[in-house]
Amino acid sequence: MSSLKSVTDAIASVAERSFFAYAEPLIAAVPMPGDCYEIRVAFTGAFTGIVRIVMPASLAVDLCTAFAGIEPGDEIEPANVADLAGEFGNMACGTWLTSLGESACFSLSHPLVRPCGDAASLPAVMLINEQPISVTLDLQS
Amino acid sequence: MEATSPFNILIVDDSTMMRAMIKRAVKLSGVEVGTIHEAGNGQEALEILEQHRIGALFTDINMPVMTGTELLRQVAARGWTHIISVIVSTDGSSARREEVRDLDVRLYVEKPFAPEAIRDVLAEVCH
Numbered sequence: 001m002s003s004l005k006s007v008t009d010a011i012a013s014v015a016e017r018s019f020f021a022y023a024e025p026l027i028a029a030v031p032m033p034g035d036c037y038e039i040r041v042a043f044t045g046a047f048t049g050i051v052r053i054v055m056p057a058s059l060a061v062d063l064c065t066a067f068a069g070i071e072p073g074d075e076i077e078p079a080n081v082a083d084l085a086g087e088f089g090n091m092a093c094g095t096w097l098t099s100l101g102e103s104a105c106f107s108l109s110h111p112l113v114r115p116c117g118d119a120a121s122l123p124a125v126m127l128i129n130e131q132p133i134s135v136t137l138d139l140q141s
Numbered sequence: 142m143e144a145t146s147p148f149n150i151l152i153v154d155d156s157t158m159m160r161a162m163i164k165r166a167v168k169l170s171g172v173e174v175g176t177i178h179e180a181g182n183g184q185e186a187l188e189i190l191e192q193h194r195i196g197a198l199f200t201d202i203n204m205p206v207m208t209g210t211e212l213l214r215q216v217a218a219r220g221w222t223h224i225i226s227v228i229v230s231t232d233g234s235s236a237r238r239e240e241v242r243d244l245d246v247r248l249y250v251e252k253p254f255a256p257e258a259i260r261d262v263l264a265e266v267c268h
Contacts, residue, residue, distance in 0.1 A: 013253075014253050017253045017255070018252070018253030018254070018255075019253075064158070067158065067162060068158060068161060068162065068165075069165065079157075080157065080158055083156055083157050083158045084156070084158040086156065087156040087158060087159050090156070090203070090231055091231045091252050091253050093231070094203075094230070094231020094232050094233075094252065095231060095252075095253070097232070097234070098231070098232060098233045098234045098251070101234070101235075102234065102236065103235075103236055104236055105232070105234065105236045105237050105240055106232065106234070107203060108203045108231070108232070109203075110155060110203075110204075110205050
């Protein structure tokens with residue numbers, strides 16, 4: 001099994017490789033904004049758990065814009081933002097699990113994405129494009 | 142089935158945006174292809190495969206309703222050997238690659254990928 005650090009490393013890798021974003025560790029405490037998306041990806045395999053990523057809604061829009069090659073300022077469907085936030089979580093979770101080199105296959109659930117208006121109390125663990133994101137890893141077995 | 146056989150492509154992924162990204166990468170590749178079809182899961186993909194002549198199938202693994210692995214099993218069971226199968230998945234583990242080894246998968250692209258990866262895949266499967 002692995003630590004939260006390896007999950008955040010995977011998130012940074014995905015952000016930089018596919019979303020043209022800049023990821024950096026958190027040096028000082030940064031508050032989470034109230035308007036966020038929560039992304040949950042459950043996995044089963046050699047072990048079972050859930051990766052939960054909470055990111056500012058503005059960051060989700062930035063990532064969607066960069067990924068899809070949309071011009072800044074152009075209108076983006078909220079459904080597309082949520083879809084891509086889920087795909088971001090899926091890629092991060094898959095990259096992390098692949099990095100572990102386990103001998104058994106993992107199955108990932110369809111990402112669950114929901115607006116999260118109560119993220120202000122969550123601890124940020126890293127920055128992407130200078131915006132805080134919160135990550136939790138819930139290992140169940 | 143269509144009378145003529147341009148190199149049609151089917152992209153299978155439960156993410157609308159990921160399908161759009163792959164489609165864009167295909168168009169940017171400069172490789173001449175026919176119609177680009179899309180499906181949100183393996184079941185939808187099978188329905189398209191039964192109606193259209195598809196040259197290359199780009200499929201995700203983890204999808205609701207029917208996974209990419211099951212889709213490839215169905216393709217093999219139907220004897221559609223003319224279809225070139227390419228997996229595009231976050232799961233690049235050796236265990237997963239081993240699982241699909243017998244399903245005639247030509248190439249395996251790990252997400253996240255650069256658009257050039259799709260171009261390289263197309264260049265290989267179109268020749």
